[in-house]
Amino acid sequence: MLTRVTLAAMAALFLAGAGVGGTAMAQDPIKARKDGFESNKKAMAEIKDLLGSDKVAQVGPVAQRMSAFGAQIPTLFPAGSDKGDTKAKADIWANNADFAAKAQAFEAAAKGLEAAAASGDKAATAKQFAAVGGTCKACHESYRAD
Numbered sequence: 001m002l003t004r005v006t007l008a009a010m011a012a013l014f015l016a017g018a019g020v021g022g023t024a025m026a027q028d029p030i031k032a033r034k035d036g037f038e039s040n041k042k043a044m045a046e047i048k049d050l051l052g053s054d055k056v057a058q059v060g061p062v063a064q065r066m067s068a069f070g071a072q073i074p075t076l077f078p079a080g081s082d083k084g085d086t087k088a089k090a091d092i093w094a095n096n097a098d099f100a101a102k103a104q105a106f107e108a109a110a111k112g113l114e115a116a117a118a119s120g121d122k123a124a125t126a127k128q129f130a131a132v133g134g135t136c137k138a139c140h141e142s143y144r145a146d
């Protein structure tokens with residue numbers, strides 16, 4: 001049986017592997033990032049529904065899932081993962097600092113959404129939700145093939 005401690009140790013190993021260029025990745029990075037982006041898409045749809053039904057406080061945990069994924073994005077594009085079943089453009093590796101900055105902008109916007117939701121202010125939360133969407137788009141325009 002896996003204990004919490006074992007799981008935490010495994011997560012640490014996974015992150016350490018990703019940090020040295022993905023050679024020791026526990027999972028295929030292309031699959032891992034696609035899964036993460038699919039979760040982003042679901043999270044955005046969930047938040048739209050929550051805002052539509054005035055459940056502002058419930059937006060926070062969903063936004064938190066997105067910001068946690070945002071922090072991982074740069075580790076999910078190790079060198080060489082431009083090959084395979086992927087829409088990642090080669091520019092990601094050519095302009096890596098800019099790509100990382102766009103990932104960080106997304107993470108920061110998702111954190112901002114958590115904070116806005118915690119304030120209970122629906123208008124501010126809706127505004128920040130739109131800002132998060134803008135950071136998805138900004139990255140896709142440069143770095144995702146159609």
Ligand code: HEC
Nearest residue numbers: 034037038040041086087088102103106135136139143144
């Ligand atoms: C820092 C860049 C970046 C940000 C920010 C970003 N994406 Fe992406 N996204 C990508 C790239 C690159 C791919 C292509 C991944 C691949 O095919 O390997 C992608 C792929 C996707 C996919 C397709 C996944 C699949 O199954 O092939 C969806 C859906 C998606 N993104 C949604 C989102 C949403 C929604 C957001 C914001 C909430 C977002 N993304 C934020 C770069 C980004």
